[in-house]
Amino acid sequence: MILSGELIHFGNITKEFFGIRALAGITLSMPSGQIVGLVGENGAGKSTLMNVLGGVFAPDAGSMIWQGRPYSPEGPADATREGIAFIHQELNLFGNLSIADNLFIDGFPRVRRLGVLKRGTANRLARQRLEAVALECPVNTPVENLTPGEQQLVEIARALGRNARLIILDEPTSSLTQNERERLFGLMNELRKGGCTLVFISHNLDEVLRMSDRIVVMRDGCVVSTGEKREYTVERMITDMVGRQINNLYPEKTSRASEEVLLRVEGLSRSGTVDDVSFVLHRGEILGLFGLMGSGRTELARILFGLDSFSAGNLEAIGRPLGGHKPAKSISRGLAFVTENRRDEGLLMEGTIESNVALAALRRRAFSRWSVWIRGGAIRERTLRTAGELRLHAADLRRQPARNLSGGNQQKAVIAKWLLTEPKILILDEPTRGIDIGAKYEIYTIMNNLAAEGAGILFISSELEELAATCDRILVMSNGRIHGEFSRGAFDEKAILEAAFEGLRIGGTKR
């Protein structure tokens, strides 16, 4: 039944990919002038549903009613024309162009004459748009110079410029600072008051609960529950999402740090990024590395793994010195590195899942004869087994390209790759970013099991809560130096944050 005041109504939408059902008969409506929180694990169907709404896919069955009229877009352009804007997790801006150019890249008649951008008009309009989203920035700034938070505001400004009535925000807060988050939330409220409907997709359930008027929970391609905010708590959302009670967000910690030193770092320096860093990593230990963005943690990890060189200091892995090394050597010594950005550096997006999982371990005797001849059967079998252990679900590991996996599954594929190398020292850089609750839990479990079996884990993260729950010790890094070390049982949030802010340059956060 279609009620008036409803902006969009989905009627029994179904969609299948590679034989896997992504959406199984979704019936749902969203009113105008509200913030709708859409939650669910990865693989639940949230993005697919939004893609159908946004005209990226056509549904296999079902219909949509937009503003009281039947709606079946043939492409994203149709959706944009109707007033639906999709702000993706990976932003769609042209880095080297200015804000004004990005805002008017598909041209308004008022702003173009004979295809040429009228500078004056464009700049004036651009300034107006930026005001609407409260972004203070010269309109000719190249977009790549902005922070992710500011870039996001530009995207929203662009959406508003196209008279968007419904804006989908997919994981908008994952790369924002605290201030930027607040700014975004303020803007969302403004937009809602103006009659816009916002669909807020996020794994941060606290935020979702805070901002939304309505909540929609999806699981396995279906809408499991929907209702007003007051009907929900974070626990209920989790239960509905996962289908079972999760008492904790984190698994029980069974690993314990031993005395044996796996990794010893002394006075490690690299000009401009890392300065006199020293620490040790023990067998069975989960060592957290906390810090703000730009504090040098990723740079440190790259140096440890051999991607970048260091100018001073000593490095010792499992008792033997390590220096001037390349990743191949690190791997043979037992190091592994799950990088921050799985799309750029972690996966071969066009490659099959199996080829990705096998990539780092190809030289091992189990997978190749004399490191030359591939043992196809062994690789296939091991990939299947590891994927099962990690609960990596995919239709065809051998033929499906990695880009078709959800974010969580992609991350699991990266981890699977490193597991095949049987690492003794595992470095993980923001491994749970952009991943749903269920997958996060599984990753924490993997870390715990690995440590319990005797590996040493360096866990880099910006989320203090997850570090506090899983680590034996936490190091705090700021401006390339270690400014604090905290042991389990003495994790003082305030002190840790203070240490993270220490040593910053005068005048604000280092970008």
Add this chain to the structure above:
Amino acid sequence: MSHLRKRITTACGWLLADHFILVLTVVFFLVMWRIYPSMGGARNLANISSNMWPLLTLVIGQMFVLLVGGIDLSQTSIMAVTSVTGSMIMTLRLDPARFQDNPLWGVVLSESGGLLAGHVLAVPTAVILMLTIGACIGLINGLAVARLRMPPFMVTLVTMSFFSGFAIYLTRSENIMHLPESFIVIGRGGLGPVPYAMMIAFLTAVAAWTILNRMVLGRWIYAVGINRKTAVVSGVPCAGVIVAAYVFSGLCATSAAILYSARLEAGRPTLGQHLLLDVIGAAVIGGISLFGGKGKVRWAVYGVAFFVVLDNSLNKMPLNFYAVDIIKGAVILMAAVLDVLRNLLSQRSPARAGA
């Protein structure tokens, strides 16, 4: 009923996707045969076959380089240099009037032929020398691209110009005739019904297939081509892989040089000058991506087959000679556009199975 339909659709899909070009080639050949009966004649089929093998060898070599995201423009010059140097070892007789001013006259060349003229090991030695030179030029290309980080287009363009000029310098533009019969027979003869050229091309294809599908190096090649950064982090020795690809391309170019030189019964400093478009064209038609990371040996075979059949059919039509070039160019352009489109579509789609 719908189960059967599903089966047919998936079969068609498989046929269309992977073996598309082969299907296209066969269909095209059949249509042409209907219109020009001479296409199916024994002689014509032999021609098609004979034209395929050297081109296939080149395309397989180029494929390796394309797979790692590069390009090898110098294949033609490698052909010229190796053709000429090999001939200088093997040739049985040289005309003093033409070769007197040659820089190597008296040293390597004389009126009674080349360095090992008439010697029983002349031909094998020449072949080994040719392969070594081809591999060395490939090594230069590979090191420049991998270690010096120079763009492949530029590196191979430079080596192409340099070695082309070098080949002409070595021979003063002269072609070297009077090659031994045991060499020339490679171009024309065979073992029973199987031409030697086909055997060489077949061996090259088998070697390539083995490397790409059964060896660690093959997986590394694809990884470097798809995403070099990921490959680096995953411990792939990228520089070595790139060098290996260019060396393989050089060796393939040398094999092609052997086949073409035998065919033309002479070492020629201008060998293969205009072949590059054919090589890249056949590669792209087969579906090998110019962007790297995508290609299979059978695609190279299909691409070459289509190209050679197309060329052959165009020769049947009493067209103006420029029309032939226009058509060939148009087909290659379409194939390249298809490649770009495929690439764009796969990059843009946020397609994720149920996120």
Add this chain to the structure above:
Amino acid sequence: MKKFRSILISALLISAIIFTCQCTRRPGEKQTVICFAFQDLETEYWVAAHKAITETLRSRGIMVLERNGHQDANRQLEQVRDAIAQDVDGIIIIPQDGESALTIIGEANRAGTPIAVFNRPPANRSRPALVVVADNEKIAEETVRYMVLAASKLERKMKPLILVGDLGDQNAIARRQGFYNVIGERPEIFEKPIEVPTKWDPATTLANLEAAMQINRGVDFIFTSSDFLYPQIRAVLEPLGKWKPIGDKDHVILGGLDGDSTAYMLMEQGFVDATGVQDLFFEAHAIMDALLKAIQDGQKTPEEWIEDPGFAITQENMQEKREDMWGYRVMAGLAEAKK
């Protein structure tokens, strides 16, 4: 993607069918088919030769399959093999060089298809073919002899220069030889000649000639192995003040070979003293007649070596001889109705 593919196949097939339907000649009468394989048409001589051969053959009701090898010997080999597979009655080739000519003749011999080679002779006579070739050496001699006559009237020592063609071309070698033969007869009026390589390429000619003229300022006697390089010579001499007609004290004695329209015009204007003429129409007709006769007689490997004696056209005999000069005829728009 699948949709795109099917559209693509259909488009390709349809265009192929359309193309071929337009061009197919339904086999009704048994027509003589000759394949004419040439290598680009870079100079006026080749353009005129191509025109003469194709038009004459077609006017006799013969189907001509034209194939351009684009200066690639391998391509020409493939084209000829293809023609043989199509059972053509005869082949005329303008080969890239003497060596590839031999290889291609071999192919035709093995298949029993009569083959004729136009103007660029095979490297040796080991394989039977019909060959028409100009006696380049003799024509060059005749031309240079006239130039020497003009030089001896000047009563001073001459500084000669020769522009040499691509030495892979037999014709270039012969022309050079003719030049040296005559110069060698009169060592007393000639200093050692300067040789400028041109590789039959205008840009190379320009560069090398300029360099040579820089070093040897007093050059006053130039023989070019081909008339098509006259524009380059002019471009170098004019700025040096040496582009002057006969009678002027700075006139450089100039001669060439081929007989194109440029040569004729320059001779009329008095800049060029003499030029050797290959009798293009004689050559074209001779080769066509020989080939057609061989086809008629059913000969599979005909052999004949036809020489075009040619002649030198000079300031003296211009008026009477110009009708025989193909360049003049082309310029005057006359069809070669004479033969």
